[in-house]
Amino acid sequence: MATEPTGATEAAGMPQLEFSTFPNQIFWLVITLVVIYFVLSRIALPRISAVLAERQGTITNDIAAAEDLKQKAVDAEEAYNKALIDARAEANEIVESAKAEIKADLNKAIAVADAEIAAKSAESEKVIAGIRDSAADSAAEVARDIAKDIVAAVSPGKIDARSVTAAVNAKLKG
Amino acid sequence: MADEAKGAEEGGLVFQPMDQFIVKPLIGDGPVGMFTITNVTLWMALCVLCIIGLLVLGTSRRAIVPSRTQSVAELAYGFIYKMVEDVSGKDGVRYFPYIMTLFMFIVFSNFLGLLPMAFTTTSHIAVTAVLAMGVFLTVTILGFVKHGFGFLSVFWISSAPLVLRPVLALIEVISYFVRPLSHSIRLAGNMMAGHAVIKVFAAFAAVLAISPFSILAITAIYALEVLVSFIQAYVFAILTCVYLKDALHPHH
Numbered sequence: 001m002a003t004e005p006t007g008a009t010e011a012a013g014m015p016q017l018e019f020s021t022f023p024n025q026i027f028w029l030v031i032t033l034v035v036i037y038f039v040l041s042r043i044a045l046p047r048i049s050a051v052l053a054e055r056q057g058t059i060t061n062d063i064a065a066a067e068d069l070k071q072k073a074v075d076a077e078e079a080y081n082k083a084l085i086d087a088r089a090e091a092n093e094i095v096e097s098a099k100a101e102i103k104a105d106l107n108k109a110i111a112v113a114d115a116e117i118a119a120k121s122a123e124s125e126k127v128i129a130g131i132r133d134s135a136a137d138s139a140a141e142v143a144r145d146i147a148k149d150i151v152a153a154v155s156p157g158k159i160d161a162r163s164v165t166a167a168v169n170a171k172l173k174g
Numbered sequence: 175m176a177d178e179a180k181g182a183e184e185g186g187l188v189f190q191p192m193d194q195f196i197v198k199p200l201i202g203d204g205p206v207g208m209f210t211i212t213n214v215t216l217w218m219a220l221c222v223l224c225i226i227g228l229l230v231l232g233t234s235r236r237a238i239v240p241s242r243t244q245s246v247a248e249l250a251y252g253f254i255y256k257m258v259e260d261v262s263g264k265d266g267v268r269y270f271p272y273i274m275t276l277f278m279f280i281v282f283s284n285f286l287g288l289l290p291m292a293f294t295t296t297s298h299i300a301v302t303a304v305l306a307m308g309v310f311l312t313v314t315i316l317g318f319v320k321h322g323f324g325f326l327s328v329f330w331i332s333s334a335p336l337v338l339r340p341v342l343a344l345i346e347v348i349s350y351f352v353r354p355l356s357h358s359i360r361l362a363g364n365m366m367a368g369h370a371v372i373k374v375f376a377a378f379a380a381v382l383a384i385s386p387f388s389i390l391a392i393t394a395i396y397a398l399e400v401l402v403s404f405i406q407a408y409v410f411a412i413l414t415c416v417y418l419k420d421a422l423h424p425h426h
Contacts, residue, residue: 027208037272040275
């Protein structure tokens with residue numbers, strides 16, 4: 001600048017109006033703009049718009065997928081509840097039928113047992129009756145024997161054994 | 175350097191707020207020809223590199239869950255895309271790369287210009303005028319190609335009373351041709367003014383008594399400039415969309 005005094009004084013006014021520099025500025029400006037335009041329209045803008053579109057697509061897909069999964073979850077829950085209700089009903093049914101079956105079995109068993117008990121008690125009664133009879137017979141026998149012995153001791157050889165027995169029998173019956 | 179030395183010798187404050195805008199060759203001191211590699215070249219190249227870094231390298235992984243850089247790139251894309259769609263309509267989306275180019279170039283040039291010692295390409299009327307004329311010519315040609323002479327109905331406001339229509343048409347024509355001028359000067363003016371003001375305050379910082387105030391002021395204006403850098407890029411882009419809408423749908 002010091003070596004160009006005229007340029008410096010002019011520039012001190014307004015460098016913007018230094019018309020000699022206009023071609024230079026315009027030349028470089030046009031080159032700059034053309035470069036920027038090509039960089040933007042060929043590389044940058046398509047790329048950014050692709051990225052934005054891709055992101056939009058991803059978001060849309062994700063939302064759809066989420067919606068889908070949510071629907072699936074709801075369906076699954078419904079199926080689960082239905083299964084639960086079914087299972088509960090089935091269980092109740094099984095319980096009912098088991099109960100009825102057990103009752104039937106029980107009744108049958110009770111009947112069988114009752115019959116058995118009746119039979120056994122009848123048998124026992126018979127046995128008891130038998131025992132009672134034999135006990136009475138034994139007692140009669142013992143009475144006869146003792147009577148014979150007593151009679152023999154009191155008046156030996158005078159009384160017939162048969163008449164003693166008959167007397168005892170008559171006494172026992174009476 | 176030489177200027178500052180000269181100023182110091184004179185013993186006063188060094189006010190060279192416009193020095194930062196001088197277009198000079200990057201290597202050596204020769205004249206600035208059309209193809210000379212100048213600071214304009216350097217900062218425009220940096221701008222291109224930043225855009226590539228953000229929009230190409232930043233998105234190179236094409237992640238579904240974006241990294242920070244990719245998020246910013248997508249944010250910028252979405253921001254401009256929505257703006258084009260909202261303002262210009264569905265058929266304006268075809269011109270989205272064009273508007274994105276303008277926006278990215280302006281926003282990065284503005285932000286890069288805020289770096290200390292940087293050169294702000296968008297503070298030059300030559301640059302913004304080319305941008306604005308580009309928009310103006312594109313939109314005008316597009317209008318005539320799409321609608322033929324029907325495009326002229328953009329000046330003929332059919333909703334206004336018949337008596338007023340010629341007057342309104344005149345105003346509309348004037349405003350239409352003033353568009354590129356306001357479009358370009360708005361951007362360049364904002365950039366230039368902000369940077370010049372920062373430089374003026376920076377010069378005051380050399381005076382001990384007022385330097386704290388000066389540094390505070392620089393900080394405040396710097397913050398404002400960050401805002402302005404973005405807003406101007408946004409305004410440029412949205413006005414382009416509005417003009418585009420006029421070309422695509424001239425019948426209001």
